[in-house]
Amino acid sequence: MNSTKKNYRQKSLFWKPIPSNPLWQQQKPTAHGSTVVADTMDEIGRQDRVDTTLAMTGTHVLVNEAQNELLRRYEMDIKARFDDIEAVLKDILTQQGKPGFVAWANQTLFAKLGVKLTEDDWQSELNFQSQKAFQKLYAKILFAQFIRMSEDFYINDPLMGQRKQEAERIFKEAGFHAVGIAPCADGRLAHVVSYVLRLPYDAVRRKAHAGSLFDISESVRNWVFIEHTRFREGKPNAAEEPTRYLKIAVYHFSKADPTHQGCAAHGSDDQKAAEAALTKLKDFRQAIENRFGCGASVQTLLIGMNTDDDSLKIHIPNEQGKVCLQRFVETDQLYQQTADLSADQAKQAIEHAIDDCNLNRSSTAPQPGVNTLIAWLIANNFSQLAYVNRYENGCYSDIGHAERFIGVGNGFEEVQLRNLSYYSFLDTVEEGVNDVDVGIKIFKGLNVKKGRPIPIIIRCDYDGRVPGSKDRAQAKAVRIEKALHNRYQELSASGLLQTMPTLRDFTGCQPAERLPSLADFSA
Structure with a gap:
């Protein structure tokens, strides 16, 4: 090693420890993703290791275990919000004859998933037994979860990604x-x-x-x-x-x-x-x-x-x-x-x-x-x-695709979890058609075969400092949504393609803003 390089490394300040955060010391995940209180990080026990693909033993001195605890809690919480939708919704729909069903359904939905739908969302689907009704409600709940996640991500900064x-x-x-x-x-x-x-x-x-x-x-x-x-x-x-x-x-x-x-x-x-x-x-x-x-x-x-x-x-x-x-x-x-x-x-x-x-x-x-x-x-x-x-255990059990929705457009910084979303950056469907086609193919296997719709969230960011930027972004989002339904007409007609257009002002930490979708106008 030459002396110049050696001196440079001696002066380097790169290897500073990541500051601890009090939040990391407050809770720890259980095996099922719930949390229990812990007074100090010393009280957080390590799970028993098994033979893994990396054959790791113990804790590497450069590993930030406190950060891992935080990231795991976040991952388990967010993914559960999406993964539990189908079971919760099906359970709710079995009670459709219940007096005051809409109010009860919303209370149950909020208690189990933390989101609510509007009264119109429920009542617009007159036949709750129909598969198409299930598909629409499933998508609406998933979209509501995304908006909730976006609000939490930008307002509360759970991953501390704004500390740059x-x-x-x-x-x-x-x-x-x-x-x-x-x-x-x-x-x-x-x-x-x-x-x-x-x-x-x-x-x-x-x-x-x-x-x-x-x-x-x-x-x-x-x-x-x-x-x-x-x-x-x-x-x-x-x-x-x-x-x-x-x-x-x-x-x-x-x-x-x-x-x-x-x-x-x-x-x-x-x-x-x-x-x-x-x-x-x-x-x-x-x-x-x-x-x-x-x-x-x-x-x-x-x-x-x-x-x-x-x-x-x-x-x-x-x-x-x-x-x-x-x-x-x-x-x-x-x-x-x-x-x-x-x-x-x-x-x-x-x-x-x-x-x-x-x-x-x-x-x-x-x-x-x-x-x-x-x-x-x-x-x-x-x-x-x-x-x-x-x-x-050293290797993901879902080594293949297991995404929950497709995101197209630009932005989506709030999606920071593995297999949460298939994402394609694009300005027009025509320009990004190859990426979207790949996503649709993936979700035909993940969702359509199981009777679930393909949820697509459209994001168009805008610059709040520029006059007319939001209006142009909104027009673009509407144009992309229409193009998606035109390209995948068969899926759209059968209710297996559900979309939600959104906007976001990228100049700050504002969450996504939901726009009316084509489904809202056709309801």
Whole structure:
């Protein structure tokens, strides 16, 4: 290791412990997801470990167990709200002849699921025994749960994703003023920011596309906006500061069932998924170079994610920032190799492994800032590996799709949970048709075969500072909703396609606003 790099690491402030939060010390989850009071974190017992795919034992020194407790409580609570809808609704509908049914139904619904429907929602369905009535009510309850989740997410910040100062400091010290993440739209990657990488959602930009095939033109426009803001306002830092934009693409694979549970957009071919994501990164950087002559101001990073256990394959850039598919480190292996080391030893071992990855393949080590940033992300992922090991026995039981709804449009920062939503970023259905078709195919298996509708939530964000922005966003949301029902007419006519258009002012922490849907007008 050269002396310059060594001195840089000695000065690095990246390896600060995450501050504890009093909320983490108040409750702990039981085996069924409920909570009991705990006076201190020392009183929170660890579940017995079993043999797992990672063969982990004990607690890694770099794992944040307190954070894992918080994230588990949140995951169990939110998913239960969606998963219990069918059983609760069917139970309610068996009592439709009960005197004062609507009032009783709403009281029961609120007691069990925490939401209510309007009286019109209940009474508009005259025949509660019909399958179509069940489908509409199921969707309305699910949509109400989403609005509730959105309100809680932005107002109460349960994942502390609005506390972004520390992450922004780390990014800046590494030489980056903004970070964009392009994961696959697969719901098994929906938690990549808050859980897998342990980043505050408000510190990065996440736009998902099937197969990680992000829109290069849209990404360039976003880059231009960021650089313009730096020049005009000095935000997030002054334009003369030698920082760069970091673009991360996340593809995925399954080690447990590679030929069936990989990326559907690439036919579960891991090599194709990685190559396609890397090509997008190269094209993005080349586009900026060709148009603005400053490609060096962009750093790209390619990450592969094993959706079985959330372990990562991080492809290490060389000194020039170039990424190669053959140069990578795997976080599950590093976890095991550093399990018995002290904190300082583990950090050093991670950084050495990053450098050696390239040097052992006749390449150059990454720049010091890039090395330290990747090392920080790896340490963050260690906590997620321990999370999956403790709560999922080292491998998810739902290694395939298990999403609860489809989200299309833009935004959806409040969706930070694995397999909660299949999400596709789009401006028009025509432009995002491939992503939506994949989502519809997935939900035909998840929902339609079981008599449940396919719920689609449409999101169009707007800038509350710009005159007419909200009106244009609303018109766009209505247009997308109509296009969805036109494209999937058979599903729509049978009541198996249910939609809810929403808006959100992205300039603050306001929750989603529900718009009237086509179903409201046709009721």
